Amino acid sequence: QTSLKSAFEPDFLIGTALGTEHIFERNEKANTVIKREFNAISPENVLKSGPIHPEMGRYNFEAADRYVAYGQKNQLYTVGHTLVWHSQLPRFVQRMNHADSLRKFMKEHIQTVAGRYAGKIDSWDVLNEALHEDGTLRNSIFLKLLGEDYIQQAFQWAAEADPHAALYYNDYGIERPEKRQGAIALIKKLKDNGVKIDGVGIQGHWGLHQQNLKDIEESILEFSKLGVKVAFTELDISVLPSPQKLNGADVNQNFSEDPHLNPYQKSLPDSVQQALSLRYEGLFRLFLKHKDKISRVTFWGVNDGQSWLNEWPIKNRTNYPLLFDRDYNPKPAYYSVLKIKE
Ligand code: G3I
Secondary structure (H helix, E strand, C coil): CCCHHHHCCCCCEEEEEECHHHHCCCCHHHHHHHHHHCCEEEECCCCCHHHHCCECCECCCHHHHHHHHHHHHCCCEEEEEEEEECCCCCHHHHCCCCHHHHHHHHHHHHHHHHHHCCCCCCEEEEEECCECCCCCECCCHHHHHHCCHHHHHHHHHHHHHCCCCEEEEEECCCCCHHHHHHHHHHHHHHHHCCCCCCEEEECCEEECCCCCHHHHHHHHHHHHHCCCEEEEEEEEEECCCCHHHHCCCCHHHHHHHCHHHCCCCCCCCHHHHHHHHHHHHHHHHHHHHCHHHEEEEEECCCCHHHCHHHCCCCCCCCCCCCCECCCCCECHHHHHHHHCCC
């Protein structure tokens, strides 16, 4: 097979998240890889409310327009991310303390942004990360000021603004049983009330040694029983230890002062490359097994250098979570994913 998108063409879309450098086509190598390997795109940041809607009623559409135009020009399935999210909110919204003003903002924002790109965005992450780890609704500014009806309203306004886009609920960790129950309840309530919801996005920010294939498989089955498609919307596999594993030490200190705690700074040892290949292979075998239920698998970035995991949970790490290295060359994990389709 010559590319990811052609290998998985019969099965599901293969996407990547674009940063501003890709949207403005500043890096030829990157744009070559994007066009060769992927048939779907997501905006890593430019369609979020903070960047796009800095002041009440004032919008900054430049980068978002370029993103949507890039998708159109290259005939890529174009995802909108995201209309309602408690994070990366504009400052004027973070300061709100009245239901009326927040509801007005949310309605106008959805109408304006989803309306502007109606017919050009193929699918919207209408609502992002509205659940706590235990499956209860996140105590965000939206829940606090508007109550749980804000969820239904968001989906209804999105459906009105763009009747043709597929509408998704998107979250991380919803493959885990406790949080999954919350996502199921959220989706079910929308369905029961006759509100349009087409899919659920499992983000897929996972770890190298995390053993969660069973949870993922159960989630695919349970979500699709509700009558929604499942997408893996932000896939990446961190190869670095997570801070929780460092015995409560002050990880910020340790990571900057003791290089032994972070053995993968300069290059990735073969054994880790191999583990990453196996991890991706296991995931894609599972996705293929359930391809009739899966609409799309999107990586959260084009190459390792772009990944947010270099900055989180600790700044200035060197992580290797994706299929292309810092020079945009395919890694062994890329070939292990392609090999499944041979
Ligand atoms: O653009 C500003 C720049 O003007 C400023 O000087 C600089 C200083 O910090 O910040 C820049 O903004 C950063 C932005 O990325 C663009 O690079 C923000 O600080 C930074 O917080 C932001 O991080 C993004 C993060 O969402 C925000 O929560 C990551 O790139 C992005 O990958 C990440 O994506 C999220 C999904 O949207 C939802 N699911 C989880 C996923 C990973 O956190």
